[in-house]
Amino acid sequence: MPAADSALKRLAEAYEKKEVKFLEAYFDCLRIPSVSSEPRYRDDMRECARWLVEHLSGAGFEARLWETGGHPVVFAESGPAEPSRPTVLIYNHYDVQPVDPVEAWETPPFEPTVRDGQVYARGAVDNKGQCLYVIQALKTLLDLDGRLPVKVKLCIDGEEESASPGLSKIVKDHGPELAADHLLLVDGGFASLESPSVGVGVRGIVSLRVEVVGSRGDLHSGTHGGVVYNPLHALVEILGRLRDEEGRITVPGFYDEVAALTEEERRQFDFHFNAARYEARFGARPVGGERAYGPRESGTIRPTLEINGLAGGYGGDGFKTVIPARARANLSCRLVPNQDPEVIGGLVADFIKLQAPEGVEVRVSINPGMGRAVRNRPDAAVVQAAAQAYQDVLGRPCGFRLGGGSIPIMPLLMEASGAKAVLMGLSLDQDNVHAPNEHFGLDRLKMGCLTLARTLELLAET
Amino acid sequence: MPAADSALKRLAEAYEKKEVKFLEAYFDCLRIPSVSSEPRYRDDMRECARWLVEHLSGAGFEARLWETGGHPVVFAESGPAEPSRPTVLIYNHYDVQPVDPVEAWETPPFEPTVRDGQVYARGAVDNKGQCLYVIQALKTLLDLDGRLPVKVKLCIDGEEESASPGLSKIVKDHGPELAADHLLLVDGGFASLESPSVGVGVRGIVSLRVEVVGSRGDLHSGTHGGVVYNPLHALVEILGRLRDEEGRITVPGFYDEVAALTEEERRQFDFHFNAARYEARFGARPVGGERAYGPRESGTIRPTLEINGLAGGYGGDGFKTVIPARARANLSCRLVPNQDPEVIGGLVADFIKLQAPEGVEVRVSINPGMGRAVRNRPDAAVVQAAAQAYQDVLGRPCGFRLGGGSIPIMPLLMEASGAKAVLMGLSLDQDNVHAPNEHFGLDRLKMGCLTLARTLELLAET
Numbered sequence: 001m002p003a004a005d006s007a008l009k010r011l012a013e014a015y016e017k018k019e020v021k022f023l024e025a026y027f028d029c030l031r032i033p034s035v036s037s038e039p040r041y042r043d044d045m046r047e048c049a050r051w052l053v054e055h056l057s058g059a060g061f062e063a064r065l066w067e068t069g070g071h072p073v074v075f076a077e078s079g080p081a082e083p084s085r086p087t088v089l090i091y092n093h094y095d096v097q098p099v100d101p102v103e104a105w106e107t108p109p110f111e112p113t114v115r116d117g118q119v120y121a122r123g124a125v126d127n128k129g130q131c132l133y134v135i136q137a138l139k140t141l142l143d144l145d146g147r148l149p150v151k152v153k154l155c156i157d158g159e160e161e162s163a164s165p166g167l168s169k170i171v172k173d174h175g176p177e178l179a180a181d182h183l184l185l186v187d188g189g190f191a192s193l194e195s196p197s198v199g200v201g202v203r204g205i206v207s208l209r210v211e212v213v214g215s216r217g218d219l220h221s222g223t224h225g226g227v228v229y230n231p232l233h234a235l236v237e238i239l240g241r242l243r244d245e246e247g248r249i250t251v252p253g254f255y256d257e258v259a260a261l262t263e264e265e266r267r268q269f270d271f272h273f274n275a276a277r278y279e280a281r282f283g284a285r286p287v288g289g290e291r292a293y294g295p296r297e298s299g300t301i302r303p304t305l306e307i308n309g310l311a312g313g314y315g316g317d318g319f320k321t322v323i324p325a326r327a328r329a330n331l332s333c334r335l336v337p338n339q340d341p342e343v344i345g346g347l348v349a350d351f352i353k354l355q356a357p358e359g360v361e362v363r364v365s366i367n368p369g370m371g372r373a374v375r376n377r378p379d380a381a382v383v384q385a386a387a388q389a390y391q392d393v394l395g396r397p398c399g400f401r402l403g404g405g406s407i408p409i410m411p412l413l414m415e416a417s418g419a420k421a422v423l424m425g426l427s428l429d430q431d432n433v434h435a436p437n438e439h440f441g442l443d444r445l446k447m448g449c450l451t452l453a454r455t456l457e458l459l460a461e462t
Numbered sequence: 463m464p465a466a467d468s469a470l471k472r473l474a475e476a477y478e479k480k481e482v483k484f485l486e487a488y489f490d491c492l493r494i495p496s497v498s499s500e501p502r503y504r505d506d507m508r509e510c511a512r513w514l515v516e517h518l519s520g521a522g523f524e525a526r527l528w529e530t531g532g533h534p535v536v537f538a539e540s541g542p543a544e545p546s547r548p549t550v551l552i553y554n555h556y557d558v559q560p561v562d563p564v565e566a567w568e569t570p571p572f573e574p575t576v577r578d579g580q581v582y583a584r585g586a587v588d589n590k591g592q593c594l595y596v597i598q599a600l601k602t603l604l605d606l607d608g609r610l611p612v613k614v615k616l617c618i619d620g621e622e623e624s625a626s627p628g629l630s631k632i633v634k635d636h637g638p639e640l641a642a643d644h645l646l647l648v649d650g651g652f653a654s655l656e657s658p659s660v661g662v663g664v665r666g667i668v669s670l671r672v673e674v675v676g677s678r679g680d681l682h683s684g685t686h687g688g689v690v691y692n693p694l695h696a697l698v699e700i701l702g703r704l705r706d707e708e709g710r711i712t713v714p715g716f717y718d719e720v721a722a723l724t725e726e727e728r729r730q731f732d733f734h735f736n737a738a739r740y741e742a743r744f745g746a747r748p749v750g751g752e753r754a755y756g757p758r759e760s761g762t763i764r765p766t767l768e769i770n771g772l773a774g775g776y777g778g779d780g781f782k783t784v785i786p787a788r789a790r791a792n793l794s795c796r797l798v799p800n801q802d803p804e805v806i807g808g809l810v811a812d813f814i815k816l817q818a819p820e821g822v823e824v825r826v827s828i829n830p831g832m833g834r835a836v837r838n839r840p841d842a843a844v845v846q847a848a849a850q851a852y853q854d855v856l857g858r859p860c861g862f863r864l865g866g867g868s869i870p871i872m873p874l875l876m877e878a879s880g881a882k883a884v885l886m887g888l889s890l891d892q893d894n895v896h897a898p899n900e901h902f903g904l905d906r907l908k909m910g911c912l913t914l915a916r917t918l919e920l921l922a923e924t
Contacts, residue, residue: 203684207781216745222665222867225768225796226760227740229750232769233705240702243695278689283678283787287821288691298688306687307694308784311777313770315790319669319829321867322770325745328777334687359749367781405684405783 004392004454011453014140015446022139025055026132026445029094030112030121036071036095036159045071045158048094052131052156059139061154066174068166071095071158075177078138078152085460087151088382089180089417090452091409092131092187093160096123097434104436117442124440126433130186130425131156133448141453149460153180157409160187163369164409171409171416182382182459183419185410186452189427190401196390197399199423200383201300204335204373205406206345206366207308210235210352212327213361218313219323229359231327232312238355238362239329242305247290247298249305251351254344259337259375261301268378269402271296300402301375304334305348334404341370371408380420381462389454390424393447424451466854466916473915476602477908484601487517488594488907491556492574492583498533498557498621507533507620510556514593514618521601523616528636530628533557533620537639540600540614547922549613550844551642551879552914553871554593554649555622558585559896566898579904586902588895592648592887593618595910603915611922615642619871622649625831626871633871633878644844644921645881647872648914651889652863658852659861661885662845663762666797666835667868668807668828669770672697672814674789675823680775681785691821693789694774700817700824701791704767709752709760711767713813716806721799721837723763730840731864733758762864763837766796767810796868803832833870842882847920851913852886886913 015022034048035041049065049072056063056076063076074094081087099109099122107113112121123129134154141148155178159166171178190197212231219228244250261269273296278286289298298304312327314320333344349364356362376383378400387398403423414421426448432438477484496510497503511527511534518525518538525538536556543549561571561584569575574583585591596616603610617640621628633640652659674693681690706712723731735758740748751760760766774789776782795806811826818824838845840862849860865885876883888910894900 205684209781214746219744219746220867221768221770221794222667222796222865224744224761225766225794225866226751226764227748227757227866228744228746230768232772233701233750235772236698236701236769237705238702239695239698240700243699282681282686282690284676284681284690285821286689288695289688295689299686302688304683304687306683306692306785307698307775308683308782309775309777309786310694310697310772310789312772314792315771315773316792319671319792319794319831320770321794323768324771327772330776330781332683332687332781332783334684359747369781403684404687404689405682 007457008392008450008454010144011140011450012446014144015136015449018136018140018143022132022136026128027112029128029132030123031110033110034095034123035098037162038098045095049074049158052094056135056154059135060142066170068159068170070166073158073167074154074156076154078148081148081151085150086181086462087153087179088182088184088456088459089153089155089178089413089419090134091155091157091183091185091413092134093127093157094131095158095161096126096128097161099436101436106437114442118439119442120437120439122438124438125427125431126438127160127187129440129445130427130448133445134186134452137449137452137456140449141456149457152456153178155413160409165369167409168412171412175416178413178417180417180419183413183417183421184382184386184424184455185407185421186424188423188425191429193394193428194396195399196394196396197401198383198386198390199401199403200378201375201402202373202407202410203300203303203404204339204341204371205332205408206335206341206370207330207332208345208348209365209367210329210331211363213325213363214323214359215325218325221321221323224323228323229357230323231360232324234357234360234362235310235312235327235329237357238352239307241355246292247288249303251305251348253347254303257338257340258303269400299404301336303336303339306332308332334406335373337373337375339373341372342366345370369408371406372411374411374414374421375402376421380422382420382459383422385458385462386422386424386455388458389451392454393451424455426451469919470854470912470916472606473602473912474908476606477598477911480598480602480605481908484594484598488590489574491590491594492585493572495572496557496585497560499624500560507557511536511620514556518597518616521597522604528632530621530632532628535620535629536616536618538616540610543610543613547612548643548924549615549641550644550646550918550921551615551617551640551875551881552596553617553619553645553647553875554596555589555619556593557620557623558588558590559623561898563898568899576904580901581904582899582901584900586900587889587893588900589622589649591902591907592889592910595907596648596914599911599914599918602911603918611919614918615640617875622871627831629871630874633874637878640875640879642879642881645875645879645883646844646848646886646917647869647883648886650885650887653891655856655890656858657861658856658858659863660845660848660852661863661865662840663837663864664835664869664872664885665762665765665866666801666803666833667794667870668797668803668832669792669794670807670810671827671829672791672793673825675787675825676785676821677787680787683783683785686785690785691819692785693822694786696819696822696824697772697774697789697791699819700814701769703817708754709750711765713767713810715809716765719800719802720765731862761866763798765798765801768794770794796866797835799835799837801835803834804828807832831870833868834873836873836876836883837864838883843924844882844921845884847924848884848886848917850920851916854916855909855913886917888913
């Protein structure tokens, strides 16, 4: 029996012995409605944080709350490992998305129910499922060996679903406590168990609001049509100039700092894209990016500027004879390494303001909650360990993923801890994450526990 | 005493004798909540129509309802005038605008209240006030002379505030009953009693809905940004191409049929525009039209294309990471004589569809309720009589006005009746028409009665 197989067998047997008790704790946690974005769940948020502190203390962790001004962060440390062993910081979150439309749930979102091997509940996957299998992995290793193979620190956010404003604010002050060699962010997944992958990159983000202001109040489009400069026209004219026919963003300087992929990096990632499968799944062709790049590249290693919303006048059914006083757009840019969100936000804002025609005022503001991009090397020890663990547990080769989305807390945690990072997780496309009837498989809870334990064992050897 | 003075003195004395009774009837009519656009007022609409039939029958008119499929039209004819005298068709409407926000009214909208010589009620001006002073003018003339100086027909619409769909549909069938020499549309006004005017033109209208369809459902802007063609980008790019830097509409053929003003016409109208006063009043500079024309020209004798609404994605405060599946715009064109609304709507729709980028579908539909432009000659007898009447009653020279708005029923009534038309009325800017606390002056009810009676006397001589 190869080393990996015997290691996994040992972990699996230990997991199975405690599975019932583990699921009881998991269900207890799922029953707490920890919706961070709705003020009425404020007390439930704190209850969930306290539940985690107790749960971790019971397992021998030194656990405490970090106050953030918003919902607290749960921070916990294992007892000392052998001095030569590395320190591993693991990020999860205990807050969940709202449940609306609640009538679309087959069973109530905060009453976990098992059907066909799937646990249905809000947070079943995102992120209580992944958080609790991480803790269970630690308990399993402690049960087996009396100590962990590495020193472990847990940082469990209470505001991930709201872009982590509290943790972002305090993360620098907690640098010494967060210091680590490796960082695992266990909040993701991949399309199918057939082709596992770990994430090594995310794009950065900066978002802006554009407002075009014309007259003092709304005007009649008959009496004033052809007289005033319609703010809706100004808005579409300005926004229509943001991209050229090649799909490139026209804002001067937008691409100046973009880090190109080296030939070596290019070999490490798979930029293949199945356009037919994409179209079948989403009902749209993948033709929105820069002509010079394929859809996978445009969606990961190239920056974008997208309009996320337009509003002004009467956009409903029928018709109103209005020239509105104001028109508005929400925009966001996804950024790649070396692009500074504040700098890019400023360039976009300046360009838009410069386009303002005579007769209207154009206001642009940059929203808080920006974040930098991350692009790690697949050959980093933490990335290799995580990929090896998935390969061992799932029996499939594990790839390296560059994501198109943004995790603003990721670069901040990397900076505060000094650690290299990898994105892990076993969420699949079919799990209804953020939607009604979110669910997670009992089989994946076990796989999660095993991959985490296995990753830590592999990291002990680095 | 000049002829006009003695004629007016006679009318004023007769008016004053019946003023109290007239106001009682006016208040009765104002108490009926005849809001045509809200289904819950359906019975009140019919009650108001019946009230008018009775009120007119009591004055010796042969009055009846025309069914339209929607709210009925009240039609009434006076007894025969001297055979040589012309027939005058008068258009008003008895439906009113909704009253929302009702809490902004100082007194309830359907309980007419007099404060400082002003009658406060929904419909006080628009158009029950103007409708009832028209009827009072007829009653005054009948009281004085036993018969009217001209044959009069009244057409009182029940759906003017909804663009007259019912009357538009049946107007052709009632051609023989509507046949007239002159048509007075008494539903307008001017800025101030210092500078009265009568309207001789309106612009036509055609409105369109544009929908850009991308993916099957909304997508995450991180994962899909740079992959799909964002429908919001497609929308702003398309709409941003509708006007050039000179403010001209770029749709091929848009200006082909535009009737230019002759030198003679240009002399008859005043295209002077006080930009400083406009800016002080509306908070916007009058710089939105074609560079080659002044704001008064752009707002009356030139066609326009305005975006009336944009909607798609998330346009509110804060930010959502969405690429919406659909984006939408409402557009309208104001038209000038010789432009066919259906043709122009088709040209705009074709142009927009041609701009569709690869990756999205662009759907354009033309709304019902289009209308042609009207531009009458100020030297027409009906225009001259109306202007003379205002001049006699208000003691100020009366101008000729080209309007920027649209009255789709106007060209249809002109065609069905064979009459030349003029737009009359004593509504002023300060009356809060279509807004809370609509009001009309007791003095203007009298002026309205006198101008109408005087107009009919003058038309008797044509």
